[in-house]
Amino acid sequence: MGTQGYIERLKRNDQCSEVWWDSSPVVYAPYKRHLLDKYPAAVAHIEQLMPDDLSQPWGLSSVTTNPRLVTAAILDKREYWSSRFNLAGLSCGALRNKLYNEVISEGASALKPLWVHSAQADGWISAQVDPSDVRCAERMIARGLELHRLAANVMVKVPGSLEGIATVEQLVAQGVSVNITFCFTVSQFQAGIQALERGLATARSNGIDTGRCKYVITFMIGRFACQPEFALQAAERGLALAPEELRWAELLIYQQIQALVAASKVPVKTLLSSIKVDVDERGHKHCWHLEKTGLTATCYTLTPDVVEFLIERESHGKPVAPASEPVQAPPATFAKLIGIPYFCEAFLLDGIEPYDFGNHEAFINACTEANSAHRRLTDYCVRLCPAAKPFSLSLNAVLAAEYGVPA
Secondary structure, three states: OOOOOHHHHHHHHOOOOEEEEOOOHHHHHHHHHHHHHHOHHHHHHHHHHOOOOOOOOOOOOOEEOOHHHHHHHHHHOHHHHHOOOOOOOOOHHHHHHHHHHHHHHHHHHHHHHHHHHOOOOOOOEEEEOOHHHOOOHHHHHHHHHHHHOOOOOEEEEEEOOHHHHHHHHHHHHOOOOEEEEEEOOHHHHHHHHHHHHHHHHHHHHOOOOOOOOOEEEEEEHHHOOOOHHHHHHHHHOOOOOOHHHHHHHHHHHHHHHHHHHHHOOOOEEEEEEOOOOEEOOOOOEEOHHHHOOOOOOOEEEEOHHHHHHHHHHHHOOOOOOOOOOOOOOOHHHHHHHOOOHHHHHHHOOOOOOHHHHHHOHHHHHHHHHHHHHHHHHHHHHHHHOOOOOOHHHHHHHHHHHHHOOOO
16 A cells, blocks of 8 residues: 555554554444545545455554443444344343453454464454453453453453452463553553563463463553543642643653563553544644654554544645654643652652552543443343343342341
8 A cells, every 4th residue: 555644654663553443343344434425535545544344454453442332332233232142041241241242253353364464463352351340350360261262363451450460460371462451650551561571471381372462551641631630639739730731741651651661571562542632722633642652662542533533634634643753841841740649650660559550540430431331231231131030029038038028
């Protein structure tokens, strides 16, 4: 393909950089048609970024999903997914897992040719463990192994809590590819890398082949600076943070993370998610998350909205390009940020204890969103599955046990 787009500009900096699709594979083709209809002048760029299917050796190279995206895909085509199973005898939990697994399996199948053609470098799909298990390593490990067994090109997505880090070590030791998510601090990246190191050492000692495995740690970059705690702590110190200073906070953490990853001997990459497009006072769109990063190997997972931003800029003859040289925050901005604990604990290598990974405000809010989607899918399955016991009988059992009388 001769057309130059963001991916090609990115790979001029570092061939190991990647761009992924941040949505369910089932919405890929419809969204491409939407872009072709809306931006006829950018057809060549659309075709370069989004080939007709995800198995082509150019364009978006892997896929990341999450409970919200999978739930949306299922609820958007309820009959299509639920008709695949005989509901008789299925519990709500069993149906929920079957539906979730089916979406992941179908996506993995679509990506499998690319996975094979690229010698397992591309063509991966991330599938997240149940967010309700974020504090239970045992259940995350069990669910992670279940997701791993769905297809060879499935990466298991594990939250970067204390229990999640322990889960990562155990999964890696058993030859599982992982994506450590809900990460907002350099400390989480350090703990994640150390867990990967320990897991790989155990795998080697047990003769488990990890040669085709892939590992990424996700910095949810656009979710860091928008948390109310950041603004509150700044205000308590008499500081007002301008929009560009909030973005600099995220970019400074990214730079620390990249230095940590580069120094590691583990074959791991930084994956940027929650990428945000900003609008300046003149109404012009820009994205520092794409334009001030990517000088060194970085993976990006792009939502449909961010993909459209790239195509829109191409159609206007103002293409987006990654950083061409190191970027540095203004000294006054850094001096302001370093005086705010919320920023310091994310920026400094030992800024936050592992026990508190799961107590970070951005982690809690990301987990809450995932849990909300998990509950929506559970509720849908409750309505599909016949109740194992009528509610009245269950209530009678409780009352009899507590008070010796039925309702």
